[in-house]
Amino acid sequence: MAIHSSLFPLLTPRRREWLLWVGASLTALPVMAQVQASRSAAATLPAAQSLPDELARALKNKQPLIVMVSLDGCVFCRQARQSHLSPMQKAGTPIVQVDMRNNQPVLDFAGKLTTHDELTRQWKVSITPTLLFFGPGGKEVAERMEGAYLPDFYGPYLEERMARGRRAL
Structure with missing residues (x-):
């Protein structure tokens, strides 16, 4: 679910920060899973x-x-x-x-x-x-x-x- 750019300024700074953190975390999940899998395999x-x-x-x-x-x-x-x-x-x-x-x-x-x-x-x-x-x-x-x-x-x-x-x- 994408946040429409016109709604982004209406978000409070705290919510905006939280949404950016969630987005970054979700982006990092596949990388973290791959690192964990390689550690397990090793x-x-x-x-x-x-x-x-x-x-x-x-x-x-x-x-x-x-x-x-x-x-x-x-x-x-x-x-x-x-x-x-x-x-x-x-x-x-x-x-x-x-x-x-x-x-x-x-x-x-x-x-x-x-x-x-x-x-x-x-x-x-x-x-x-x-x-x-x-x-x-x-x-x-x-x-x-x-x-x-x-x-x-x-x-x-x-x-x-x-x-x-x-x-x-």
Whole structure:
């Protein structure tokens, strides 16, 4: 709905300001949505599909496989992905995601078909985000990172676990 130019001078300065603000806000919505979509896309991790294959690729590069157990809508999971895990994964660190309460099929370390949700129960994960560090035979090679850490400490704790995992290989 456009305001006819002859009516614009009749508006009070406060209403005129409000209408200009509303118009500018509506114009910015598509841009803001695109920025948010690109941020979301940048903060994704590949879903685990075949843990034996993913572990083999990690071990070939002398790295532990990091598995992030996440929950849809978890703010702390999104923060960990955005700030630390997604950039690490893009730089070559082997990281996959398992979604709690998700029935997506996945091969476990024994090669048995199961679901993401069932894996989280087998691993006794009850809090998200949880990071697990796997080495040969699908054994955990570093202490789990469970829950949210203070943002200033998340990176150092993660790097410490990675170093322990590499030493255990």
